[in-house]
Amino acid sequence: MRPRASEPATRGYLDLAGSHASKAGLDRSDGVRRLEKRSHIAFAQVVGHGGEKCTNAGTAVVDSSRLMPDDYLALRLDELLARVAADGRAPGSGSAAALTVAFAASLVSMVARCSQESWTDALGVVAQAKVISERVAELANTDGTAWEEALAALRDAEAGSSTDDRRDFSLEQKLERAAAVPLEIASLGADAAALAALTAERSDGTYRADAAAAAALAAGGARAAAHLVLVNLGVRSDDPRLARALASEQVANDIAARLLDSGR
């Protein structure tokens, strides 16, 4: 039988351990999540693999048996493009905007990685770009799901009674979710553009054009996403969510314009 917190001589200490167990229970999920995420501080990027030479890492092999039905990230590029071009279903413009921002962040990563000999903090930029790329790429999947759910809800609403409050509430929730995803994509587009600006300023001159191109892509993704926020919400121009999306678009556009102009 294992000892419990009942032996008199040890009760004080073990009660203390118990209280910490409870405390850990309260914030356990958050704690483990943070531990995991902190290991994500692109630990390998900062300490290990970040030191790789600026070379092509090769082609990834995809195990198609592990694909989720809508896991666009695991599709081959030609398959993904065919899915986008196909009739009706996701992925649509939101996923395309997300992937455009992901490309931008990956380009920033490449430029920073190739500049690490002359730029002490380059790997810190690689780590941030990796995080932005991962977050926004995941949103490509999320957007597809949200968009399809919103479409289905719209069809239900059109087919049913307009006085069905529950259905209206559900539709409203789904439309809001369909707008929340591009709002986040726009925000990450602004971050990718900001990172491109820093990279253009500090990187090896050979790669500055790539940093400017990254900013242009980020701005394009942010602009498309902000447009989707407007359309999906069907909101008035003073809605704070739309204002946030437009602010992200503006930041990314300004950076892209500045970097592109300076290279001409």
Added chain:
Amino acid sequence: MTRLEGLSDAELVRRCRTDDPAAWNELVERYSRYVYAIAVRGFRLGDEDAEDVFQDVFTRAFLRLETLRDDSAFRPWIAQLTRRRCLDFLAGSGREVLMEDPTTDEGSSDLDEVEDAFAVREALAGLSEACQEILDRFFAQDQSYRTISGELDIPTGTIASRIARCLSRLRDELEGRNEATDRSSE
């Protein structure tokens, strides 16, 4: 920061041996998430089972503290206690123990990831409060540069460079720790 947070594990263990409950409190606080992460991430235990392992590991650690030969080795010692207890638990529950060191498809061990995460967490504690805050906001709380800028009252255009600088410092901290570990194992 409490007065004990800055103390090494070895110093805390030494104080525990002189019946200092605050030192034990600090050790439990320092390693509670670590033990729990090994049980959940490394051995895929559910919440209730992980809780049992957690209680048992700290009980055993307390009762057997005198057997710890190297006071500075508390972390590997409690990791070993946790792994053994998890294996005992799985064996006792009749569940199949698939592997002692669960490995992901990519070839890296989940337990290694827990170790990495904990090493990063320890290294973070060696950074300035400002660096800890900005890294936590960007990497753990998923905040955008704009949000960080607004909440910390820092110009948006400087957030990325500050994070990059803090990551360089974090790398230095980690490399310093690795060198110290290498030296102590020679």
